[in-house]
Amino acid sequence: MSDIDSLPPLREVIATHDLRAEKKLGQNFLLDLNITDKIAAAAGDLSHATVFEIGPGPGGLTRSLLKAGAAKVIAVEYDKRAVDALQGLVEAASGRLEVIHGDALDIDLLALLIPPTQGNHVLVANLPYNIATPLLIGWLKQIRKNPESYQTMVLMFQREVAERLVAVPGTKAYGRLSIITQWLCTAKRQFNLPPGAFTPPPKVSSSVVRFTPKTLPDNAPSFDAIGRLTAAAFGQRRKMLRSSLKDYADIMEKTDIDPTLRAENLSVDDFVRLADH
Numbered sequence: 001m002s003d004i005d006s007l008p009p010l011r012e013v014i015a016t017h018d019l020r021a022e023k024k025l026g027q028n029f030l031l032d033l034n035i036t037d038k039i040a041a042a043a044g045d046l047s048h049a050t051v052f053e054i055g056p057g058p059g060g061l062t063r064s065l066l067k068a069g070a071a072k073v074i075a076v077e078y079d080k081r082a083v084d085a086l087q088g089l090v091e092a093a094s095g096r097l098e099v100i101h102g103d104a105l106d107i108d109l110l111a112l113l114i115p116p117t118q119g120n121h122v123l124v125a126n127l128p129y130n131i132a133t134p135l136l137i138g139w140l141k142q143i144r145k146n147p148e149s150y151q152t153m154v155l156m157f158q159r160e161v162a163e164r165l166v167a168v169p170g171t172k173a174y175g176r177l178s179i180i181t182q183w184l185c186t187a188k189r190q191f192n193l194p195p196g197a198f199t200p201p202p203k204v205s206s207s208v209v210r211f212t213p214k215t216l217p218d219n220a221p222s223f224d225a226i227g228r229l230t231a232a233a234f235g236q237r238r239k240m241l242r243s244s245l246k247d248y249a250d251i252m253e254k255t256d257i258d259p260t261l262r263a264e265n266l267s268v269d270d271f272v273r274l275a276d277h
């Protein structure tokens, strides 16, 4: 048995540190280590990876990442009670786990690597749902600047958000988030979890999505250019492009994009071609 296996069960850690779930911190804990093992496994071989985890809470997923052989885990947690509750795991991990008390929205994770290390950077998290989208957008911006920022991201979202991330053209879920995500990454849903998998159960189902950053050509559009274009196109989702994208009339003609289509009919590549000019 590893030192990690000899730690008290998560329910005991929660009780000892009075880690009652706070709704405003999006605290829906995973206490079944079979599930957290499955999330860690979705990230692939971690033996050369620095894994960033957002919101370790009582540390179920953190245990799984360490047991899966992660070279290093850097976990950022906002709740001081959880930071304290994780100290036993920090000791058991013998130098492989660092817990940082802070707000993930304010922290540049890659700047925590001092000096910049070789090896893979992987992000794995059961995200607090109230800030999951802004966190993802921040990481996607980093990936646009450097596709090697993260080799893989394995992230839990509420199911409805996960559906938008992987949506295909012509569907209701297809929109800005789908385009920005799929422009920069290959995004695949791994599995769904019902509310009852969490303690306490959230109101909605959840899904784990795995992202693999793509290498873009040197002349790829900027993040802001795609952001502006998709905002204009989906701001008036039901309108034809000739009305929602008036400023892009010439480009639509040059790129042979039919102005009588609606935003949801264009592929990710179509948006990239439009933003490219």
Ligand code: SAM
Binding pocket: 025, 026, 027, 028, 029, 030, 031, 054, 055, 056, 057, 058, 059, 060, 061, 062, 076, 077, 078, 079, 082, 102, 103, 104, 105, 126, 127, 128, 129, 131
């Ligand atoms: N990883 C744990 C698990 O799977 O059981 C907890 C996941 S829970 C859905 C989200 C975690 O994110 C909580 O521990 C919460 O305290 C933490 N959190 C919430 N807001 C945060 C923020 N702004 N920065 C860092 N952590 C945050």
